[in-house]
Each structure stands twice: as C-alpha cells, then as structure tokens.
Amino acid sequence: MPDLLLLFLLVSGIYSLACMVAKEEGPFSIFVKLRGLDPEQKTWPGRLVTCPFCLSVWFAIPAALLWYLRVFESREAVAVLLIFSISGVILALLRLFGQR
Secondary structure, three states, X not given: OOHHHHHHHHHHHHHHHHHHHHHOXXXXXXXXXXXXXXXXXXXXXXXXXXXXXXXXXXXXXXXXXXXXXXXXXXXXXXXXXXXXHHHHHHHHHXXXXXXX
C-alpha cells in the first residue's frame, strides 16, 4: 500500500477515534462512562477525554510507532484501520456540511 494512502487512513482513523471518545456514546456507553469518571474535569485525564484535539495527539503517538514498525502491512491491520478511516471521513464530511 502506498505510504500516502496509509497516512490518509491513519489520519482519518485517528480523527474518528478521537471524536468517538470525546463526543460520542460508544458501544455499551463505554465512552460516556469513561468521561463520567471525572465529570467536573478537575484532572488532566478528565480534561483529556473530552478534548478531541488532545486525544488525537495521544492516539497519533502509537499510530506513528506502528506505522514506523510497518504493522499496517498486514491485510487484517488495514481492515481495522479502514473501519475507523471510513468513519472519520464521514464525520469530517458531516461537520463540513453542517450536519453535526
């Protein structure tokens, strides 16, 4: 897979994951429960889980390491990445056109 395409998949996948954790309910309300551990956001982890920009930095660190180690060359890893990437592109388009 070309590096530029893989980079696009990583960026859009990280965007999707960061938005999910910071703003969405998630499966079985897991992200709501995570954000509820510090509802007043008095600690830095409490503030972190509500900020998609902050989360994207922390998610990008392991993603860059995995990219460097060429983990995404397997079809299974690309399939998982593709799921989050498609979601990220859809989220970006919805926000771009004012749907969300």
